[in-house]
Amino acid sequence: xxxxxxxxxxxxxxxxxxxxxxxxxxxxxxxxxxxxxxxxxxxxxxxxxxxxxxxxxxxxxxxxxxxxxxxxxxxxxxxxxxxxxxxxxxxxxxxxxxxxxxxxxxxxxxxxxxxxxxxxxxxxxxxxxxxxxxxxxxxxxxxxxxxxxxxxxxxxxxxxxxxxxxxxxxxxxxxxxxxxxxxxxxxxxxxxxxxxxxxxxxxxxxxxxxxxxxxxxxxxxxxxxxxxxxxxxxxxxxxxxxxxxxxxxxxxxxxxxxxxxxxxxxxxxxxxxxxxxxxxxxxxxxxxxxxxxxxxxxxxxxxxxxxxxxxxxxxxxxxxxxxxxxxxxxxxxxxxxxxxxxxxxxxxx
Amino acid sequence: xxxxxxxxxxxxxxxxxxxxxxxxxxxxxxxxxxxxxxxxxxxxxxxxxxxxxxxxxxxxxxxxxxxxxxxxxxxxxxxxxxxxxxxxxxxxxxxxxxxxxxxxxxxxxxxxxxxxxxxxxxxxxxxxxxxxxxxxxxxxxxxxxxxxxxxxxxxxxxxxxxxxxxxxxxxxxxxxxxxxxxxxxxxxxxxxxxxxxxxxxxxxxxxxxxxxxxxxxxxxxxxxxxxxxxxxxxxxxxxxxxxxxxxxxxxxxxxxxxxxxxxxxxxxxxxxxxxxxxxxxxxxxxxxxxxxxxxxxxx
Numbered sequence: 337x338x339x340x341x342x343x344x345x346x347x348x349x350x351x352x353x354x355x356x357x358x359x360x361x362x363x364x365x366x367x368x369x370x371x372x373x374x375x376x377x378x379x380x381x382x383x384x385x386x387x388x389x390x391x392x393x394x395x396x397x398x399x400x401x402x403x404x405x406x407x408x409x410x411x412x413x414x415x416x417x418x419x420x421x422x423x424x425x426x427x428x429x430x431x432x433x434x435x436x437x438x439x440x441x442x443x444x445x446x447x448x449x450x451x452x453x454x455x456x457x458x459x460x461x462x463x464x465x466x467x468x469x470x471x472x473x474x475x476x477x478x479x480x481x482x483x484x485x486x487x488x489x490x491x492x493x494x495x496x497x498x499x500x501x502x503x504x505x506x507x508x509x510x511x512x513x514x515x516x517x518x519x520x521x522x523x524x525x526x527x528x529x530x531x532x533x534x535x536x537x538x539x540x541x542x543x544x545x546x547x548x549x550x551x552x553x554x555x556x557x558x559x560x561x562x563x564x565x566x567x568x569x570x571x572x573x574x575x576x577x578x579x580x581x582x583x584x585x586x587x588x589x590x591x592x593x594x595x596x597x598x599x600x601x602x603x604x605x606x607x608x609x610x611x612x613x614x615x616x617x618x619x620x621x622x623x624x625x626x627x628x629x630x631x632x633x634x635x636x637x638x639x640x641x642x643x644x645x646x647x648x649x650x651x652x653x654x655x656x657x658x659x660x661x662x663x664x665x666x667x668x669x670x671x672x673x674x675x676x677x678x679x680x681x682x683x684x685x
Numbered sequence: 686x687x688x689x690x691x692x693x694x695x696x697x698x699x700x701x702x703x704x705x706x707x708x709x710x711x712x713x714x715x716x717x718x719x720x721x722x723x724x725x726x727x728x729x730x731x732x733x734x735x736x737x738x739x740x741x742x743x744x745x746x747x748x749x750x751x752x753x754x755x756x757x758x759x760x761x762x763x764x765x766x767x768x769x770x771x772x773x774x775x776x777x778x779x780x781x782x783x784x785x786x787x788x789x790x791x792x793x794x795x796x797x798x799x800x801x802x803x804x805x806x807x808x809x810x811x812x813x814x815x816x817x818x819x820x821x822x823x824x825x826x827x828x829x830x831x832x833x834x835x836x837x838x839x840x841x842x843x844x845x846x847x848x849x850x851x852x853x854x855x856x857x858x859x860x861x862x863x864x865x866x867x868x869x870x871x872x873x874x875x876x877x878x879x880x881x882x883x884x885x886x887x888x889x890x891x892x893x894x895x896x897x898x899x900x901x902x903x904x905x906x907x908x909x910x911x912x913x914x915x916x917x918x919x920x921x922x923x924x925x926x927x928x929x930x931x932x933x934x935x936x937x938x939x940x941x942x943x944x945x946x947x948x949x950x951x952x953x954x955x956x957x958x959x960x961x962x963x964x965x966x967x968x969x970x971x972x973x974x975x976x977x978x979x980x981x982x983x984x
Contacts, residue, residue, distance in 0.1 A: 361795070365802050413782055415729075471965040472974070474782050475911065478729065478904050479958040479965075486958075490951040607793070613786050651807045656794030663787040668777030 344625070347618055350669060351632075354661035361657060365649040372654070375646045376639035388517075388524025390631075390638040392596070395526075396421075396588045396605070397637075398533045398630035400612025402540055403585040405621040407473075409544060410577040411557035416462060416477030417585035418609030419484030420455040424586025426488050427454030428593050429600035432509025433496050440512040447513050448590045455586015456579045458484060463578035467571040473578070481609070492602050504602040515595040525596040533627055536584075540623035553577055585609060607656075611637075614659040617666045633659065700932055705824055707890060707935070708928025710735065712827040713882030714906035715913070715920050716834055717875040723838075723915055724871035725851040725864075726774050727979045729785035731879045732903025733792030734766055738883025740796045743810050743894040744803060745884075752819040752888045759884035760877040767876020771869045778981050789903075797896050809895035819889040827885075831921035838917060847871060851975030879903070908961035915975060927957045 359369040380390040400417050407414035427450035438446060461480055462473040489504070496506035515527040544550040556563040556573040564570050592604050615633055619625035633655075640655035714731050721728035738759040745758025766788070773784040797807035804810045838844040846867055849857050854864045886902070887894050905927050913920025934953040941947045 361798070365798070415782065415786065465962075465966050469966040469968075471962075471967070474727075474729070475907070476962060476965055479908065479962045482901055482904065482958045483955050483962070486951040486955045490949050493951075494949060607790075610786060610790060613783070614790075617783065649802050651798050651801050653794040653797045653807065656790045657798065658794075660787045660789075660791035660794060663783060663790065664773060664779070667779035667783040667787065668773055670778070 343620055350665045354665045357661050358658045367647055367649050372650055375642050379642035380635040380638040385522040385524050388521025388526045390634050391526045391530055392524055393637045394631045394634035395529055395591055396608040397611055397615050397633050398627055399584055399588045400608045401615030401626040401630050403581045404612045404616035407577050407581040408621045409557050410553040410573050413474050414581045415474050416480055417612050419481035420458050420582040420585035421588040422484045422488045423458040424451035424455035425589025425600050426491055427451045428590040429506050432513040433507050436510030443512040451586045451590035452583040456583035459578045459582015463575045467574055506600040508599045514598050527595045529591050529595055537623045537627045614663045617663055704929040704932035707931045708924045709823045709827040710882040710886040711906050711924040714879050714903055715909045715924050717879035718906055718910040719917055720871045720875040723851045723975055724847055724868045725977045727781035730788035731906050732899050733789040734876055734879035735883035735899040735903050736792040736796050738763055738880030739887035739898055740894045742884025742887045746817045746888050747813055750817055755888045756881055756884045759880040763877035763880025764873045767873040771872035775868050781979050810893045812893045818892055823885040823889045831917045835917040851977055854977050905957050908957050911961055912964050930956045
């Protein structure tokens with residue numbers, strides 16, 4: 337069978353299994369899985385506005401998925417996207433608040449560049465600590481997530497503070513920075529970034545499959561020793577993939593600020609960075625499939641929002657539960673497959 | 686502000702006592718981390734286990750009208766969660782980090798959902814009556830448990846096996862001891878301890894469950910474990926140190942200088958994480974992880 341097709345089929349099977357496990361909790365709470373499924377399915381596409389909101393969540397989900405995939409390609413695990421996206425938002429907000437009068441044809445680019453730069457540099461830290469000091473990137477990234485959150489909170493509360501607001505949020509960026517939303521979505525904050533996702537996914541796909549660097553990342557990912565023996569610099573590859581991963585996550589911060597709130601709100605991310613892990617795993621790191629996977633998770637996320645209103649016992653938190661179950665099923669899948677194969681072999685002999 | 690810095694001795698004593706209080710859940714969780722990581726299983730899921738424990742603690746304490754039952758209930762649920770984590774990492778051989786992410790996400794989702802089921806609101810539970818809360822008992826437990834674990838780890842056969850599992854699992858196999866059983870048991874104990882830490886958080890430091898109330902404590906416990914070089918007693922002291930920084934943060938929050946500006950507590954909040962980063966980078970002496978940590982055992 338075609339490997340991509342096989343991959344898609346196993347992913348669909350994983351979703352089905354994880355979803356059934358999730359419905360067990362629905363039953364336990366005394367709700368009807370049928371009703372919950374209906375709400376989950378329908379409220380993501382019930383109106384143009386709802387569809388817009390689904391896209392609104394799909395964009396950061398996809399970017400976080402790309403971010404995890406860019407590190408994963410070189411065998412690194414990026415659990416730090418949450419910190420990187422906060423730093424990206426910080427860079428973007430500083431640009432738009434310190435230089436509010438930039439002309440409209442450079443302003444958004446400058447803000448996006450700042451987000452990429454801040455996210456990328458923040459992403460570089462665990463890579464440098466790994467290659468220079470031998471520290472594991474996962475633990476350092478977790479610590480950096482908290483440090484980023486505190487740094488951003490300091491900047492929001494002391495340097496970029498909006499004096500007119502009681503909420504922990506920055507001033508509004510200069511108006512030349514902000515993107516317009518499409519009329520079609522009837523007020524859902526979705527603009528031109530929507531088209532950036534498929535473009536980015538194709539770019540990353542070609543980067544992975546056709547570029548020398550992409551090939552080097554892949555070989556470093558499968559065996560660092562073999563790659564080094566072939567003359568590939570592990571340091572270069574690890575720095576590069578983490579910087580790219582960080583920059584991509586940083587982009588989430590600018591999407592949120594430029595096309596949604598217009599300011600840096602503390603805790604704007606409902607854990608996009610961690611959801612990115614689910615998005616990437618389900619798509620097995622394939623950048624084209626990540627777009628679809630992100631859309632799927634966004635669909636669930638938007639659907640779950642309406643569980644608060646439409647059911648008595650279920651809440652929007654169902655989205656985290658389903659994400660967790662999908663991660664768990666996909667991560668343990670290899671042994672399940674092996675187990676089934678083993679049983680079949682026994683059965684046949 | 687001036688009042689605090691010209692402090693009389695009782696102010697200092699109050700600060701030390703409050704840091705002892707806030708380090709209690711950290712100590713439970715860090716010991717949970719010890720059980721898991723020294724047996725070879727990476728545990729970034731402490732955070733989720735604390736969260737589940739804090740809700741279970743409130744539920745059981747209010748149902749049985751006893752904080753001890755809250756602690757017990759959390760321990761029992763913790764055993765189950767630990768077993769589920771063991772199922773993923775040991776039996777199904779899923780990546781430890783990925784499993785941890787899944788468990789944390791699951792806990793972040795299931796606790797508000799369950800809270801909504803029992804209390805009709807997903808944000809927080811009803812408050813516990815004061816007789817259903819702890820006054821000081823968890824502090825004494827937290828002061829004793831690390832010493833017991835240290836003794837067990839160093840002077841008993843099973844304690845030795847536990848340490849060897851994280852360093853040279855092959856040696857254990859050679860001695861006819863099942864690494865699988867040992868790790869499974871370690872993870873169940875780890876789950877129980879972390880979950881008890883959560884119950885301490887909700888029935889001792891606070892009087893109800895609230896959404897995401899673990900607030901990164903699982904990761905601070907992990908940091909303490911790293912700072913303590915994966916040894917029970919140094920880890921215990923690291924927890925006390927992080928407790929002190931949290932207590933300082935609480936105490937300095939909202940205090941203002943004479944000109945009306947406030948002190949940015951963010952810098953104190955960063956402290957445990959920054960120190961851990963420096964230790965991980967080897968600038969404060971090497972902190973070496975157990976050699977076989979994170980390795981997936983093949984048959």
